[in-house]
Amino acid sequence: MSSVSMKERIHALDIIRGFALFGILIANMIAFKTPAFTEISSMIEGSSLPDGGLNAALTLLTAFFVDGKFYPMFSMLFGLGFYIFYSRLMKRGLPAKQLFRRRLVFLLLIGLVHLIFIWSGDILHTYAITGFLLPLFVERSTKVIKVWVISLLVVGPLLVMGLMLLSSVSIQFMISQEMDTLENLNATSVLAASVMAEGSFGEILAFRFTNEVIPILLQVLLIVPTILPLFLIGLYFGKTGMFTDIENNLHRWKKVMWIGLSIGVPLVGLSVAIGYNAFGWEPYLTVSVAEGLNSIGGPFMMLFYVSVIVLLTRKASVEKMLMPFASVGRMALTNYLMQSVIAVIIFNGYGFGLFGQVSKTQGVLIAIAIYSLQVVLSHLLLKRYNQGPMEYVWRKWTYSRVEKVSKAA
Numbered sequence: 001m002s003s004v005s006m007k008e009r010i011h012a013l014d015i016i017r018g019f020a021l022f023g024i025l026i027a028n029m030i031a032f033k034t035p036a037f038t039e040i041s042s043m044i045e046g047s048s049l050p051d052g053g054l055n056a057a058l059t060l061l062t063a064f065f066v067d068g069k070f071y072p073m074f075s076m077l078f079g080l081g082f083y084i085f086y087s088r089l090m091k092r093g094l095p096a097k098q099l100f101r102r103r104l105v106f107l108l109l110i111g112l113v114h115l116i117f118i119w120s121g122d123i124l125h126t127y128a129i130t131g132f133l134l135p136l137f138v139e140r141s142t143k144v145i146k147v148w149v150i151s152l153l154v155v156g157p158l159l160v161m162g163l164m165l166l167s168s169v170s171i172q173f174m175i176s177q178e179m180d181t182l183e184n185l186n187a188t189s190v191l192a193a194s195v196m197a198e199g200s201f202g203e204i205l206a207f208r209f210t211n212e213v214i215p216i217l218l219q220v221l222l223i224v225p226t227i228l229p230l231f232l233i234g235l236y237f238g239k240t241g242m243f244t245d246i247e248n249n250l251h252r253w254k255k256v257m258w259i260g261l262s263i264g265v266p267l268v269g270l271s272v273a274i275g276y277n278a279f280g281w282e283p284y285l286t287v288s289v290a291e292g293l294n295s296i297g298g299p300f301m302m303l304f305y306v307s308v309i310v311l312l313t314r315k316a317s318v319e320k321m322l323m324p325f326a327s328v329g330r331m332a333l334t335n336y337l338m339q340s341v342i343a344v345i346i347f348n349g350y351g352f353g354l355f356g357q358v359s360k361t362q363g364v365l366i367a368i369a370i371y372s373l374q375v376v377l378s379h380l381l382l383k384r385y386n387q388g389p390m391e392y393v394w395r396k397w398t399y400s401r402v403e404k405v406s407k408a409a
Contacts, residue, residue: 010243010405011323012313016306017077017332018325022371023070025339026062029363031121033355034193047275055360060363061157063272068298071123072230074332076299078127079234080243082134087238097399104128106397109154110337110390116270117205119214119340126220130227137235146235152229153299159225161292166282174341196348204348230299233344246310253307260304267297303328327378328371342370 049056087095109126137145188211195207241247253345274281275290313319326333345351346366358366381388387395392396 011319011326012246012310013077013080013243014329015313015319015322016073016309017329018071018327019305019309019329019341020073020077021328021374022367023066023334024074025367025371026066026364027068027070028339028343029367030062030360031113033347033358033363037313037356039116047277047290049276050360052359052361058360058364060272060276062360063275064268065301065318068268068294069301069305071303071355072299074123075127075226075227075230075236076234076302076306078334079134079231080238081234081332082131083138083238085233086135086138087373090137097138100135101132103378103394103398106394107131110333110394114337114340115216116209116213117336119344120208120216121340124336126223126227128223130231133224134185134231134235137232142236142239145232145239149229149232149236152225152232152358153296156226156294158223158297160295161288163222164288164291165284168288193356197357199319201348201350204350224363226295233299233303243310246314250311253310255305257307257311260300260302260307261369264297264300264304265304267293268301271297324375324379328374330382331378331391333394334388334390335378335392338374339370342373 061247083105085100086096089099097155105128107124108128111126111128112124115122115125137148192207192211195203199207237243240249240252242252246253271290274286274293277283277286281289292380309322313322343366347353347355349355368394385392
């Protein structure tokens with residue numbers, strides 16, 4: 001029931017988790033600094049590149065290398081973490097499934113607090129809800145898990161694509177019938193930018209709760225089919241021992257690398273081309289098709305990234321060089337929440353009020369600065385403690401009843 005010691009840790013996992021947090025921060029920066037209604041606007045008018053060569057280049061590079069690649073990485077690690085957690089507890093004769101569900105309840109509560117009071121891009125509540133399905137698969141064979149992964153990797157994105165296409169067509173229809181619809185959407189977008197940049201905490205909370213939090217909670221079950229296959233990929237890696245015995249699984253890792261590269265790059269490249277209207281399609285088609293293709297290609301590029309890191313960190317010199325990322329990864333929950341807190345202070349009206357005033361280049365530089373701060377703070381904190389503060393509270397919550405029974409016995 002104690003935290004995992006440094007000797008027990010798989011450093012490649014911590015490094016990958018650290019990379020995932022960096023990519024998530026880069027991807028999230030657009031949502032931190034711009035209105036939540038830009039996606040609706042793009043369905044009507046199409047996506048366009050920002051002014052300035054560097055801003056445009058960074059937008060394309062982020063779309064290709066970052067967007068939709070690091071949340072899948074974080075999700076895969078969650079599924080793998082479940083298997084490691086489950087296996088350790090089963091070896092000790094502890095009720096693994098019960099403790100995992102208790103762990104998920106904590107994650108759900110933290111996620112809802114994060115979603116409601118801090119930022120609408122929270123993924124923790126979705127992870128918690130989807131996580132309740134994982135115990136159903138832990139005893140299944142790797143062959144069965146692989147079938148589920150492949151099926152859901154196709155079905156989930158197609159569902160997303162269909163829903164986005166339906167939404168786009170509906171919006172286009174309403175606009176064609178009544179111009180007031182477009183005016184109302186534009187007015188809401190302007191209001192959002194004004195409230196976020198100038199509002200107090202209470203004003204921003206009230207606006208976000210109605211316009212962001214409630215819609216997100218109403219559609220959360222639609223996201224589960226896109227998250228579950230990523231969890232199951234991590235579970236598959238755990239059951240096959242691909243992280244615990246890397247040397248004997250080199251052929252598998254190389255196979256994963258080439259599959260991820262050969263499938264992910266063409267799909268993501270096509271997604272970016274369609275998304276930025278290289279083929280002259282109607283806006284309602286470009287957004288939904290591009291998002292669907294990226295939802296399929298992104299996880300494959302994630303697998304390419306993960307396999308490359310695993311293969312590179314076999315060399316002690318490379319692993320040592322990448323250990324700063326591991327420090328951030330060991331405090332993943334703490335750092336994920338910290339990123340949101342720092343970002344809303346920078347961009348929201350109750351902080352520095354920079355919402356809507358930051359270019360793509362400036363956003364990337366801010367993300368690098370935040371992450372660099374996290375590297376330093378994580379390293380300093382882990383020199384004194386075994387884990388981050390949120391990880392400590394999470395562990396105490398998970399094992400509190402077991403510890404009470406142990407003491408009573």
